Amino acid sequence: MIMSSSCKLSLASSRRASEGEISELIFKLQALLPERNRRELRRVSKEESLREVCSYIKKLNKEVDDLSERLFQLLASTVDADALTIILQL
């Protein structure tokens, strides 16, 4: 297969990301964290950033669990699911 030199280069770089690329991705992840956590993360290690990201994902999953439980209780009550659609105007 004939490859141009630029194509070969991009293949090589896609095999292993540079430290800079990893740092940039971690920085982008930091931007997704809640404001409160983000402010404290301005000068922290990559390990700490990843730790914060992990705990945020766990927190989101816990919220999904809690909201699922609430929704299950609401379904068990007299709520009509058709009314839901109307309320949300979807």
Add this chain to the structure above:
Amino acid sequence: MSLNLKSLRTRFALRFIRALKKIHHQEKSFNKRYYKVKVAADASMAAAVGPRRAWSRALLSRARLGWRCRAQSRRESVECWRRKRMHGHGHARAAEGQGQGQAQAQELRSLVPGGEAMDLQNLLDETAHYIKCLTTQVNVMRGIVNCCSTS
């Protein structure tokens, strides 16, 4: 890949509400309802995203195999634990050598669907997308709960 949050929110909400209707009408067992709601939420989000992301593909294939395979995922996590035990020292050496958050990266792999198979760069990229979608999922679910609570 850019993410249109408004369109994602609508696609997720439509699917999820449809699933809630089904659970409301079909599921008589109270015990199963909570689990079905949670599974419907995750499945609706994965379907709204479609197969263009590794994490959503992982969830969609889990759905195809049957979400009831809690046993399977339990087996998988036992296997993962066993592998970690066996190669624990190797991991420690790697961590010493690189010291770039290996343990945290491993934890992240266990939290993002399909994460075990990803290299670090893909994992971080998938995580960003996954967090945005999870946040959207939580916001829509919270909105539905608030609507129902006040109506």
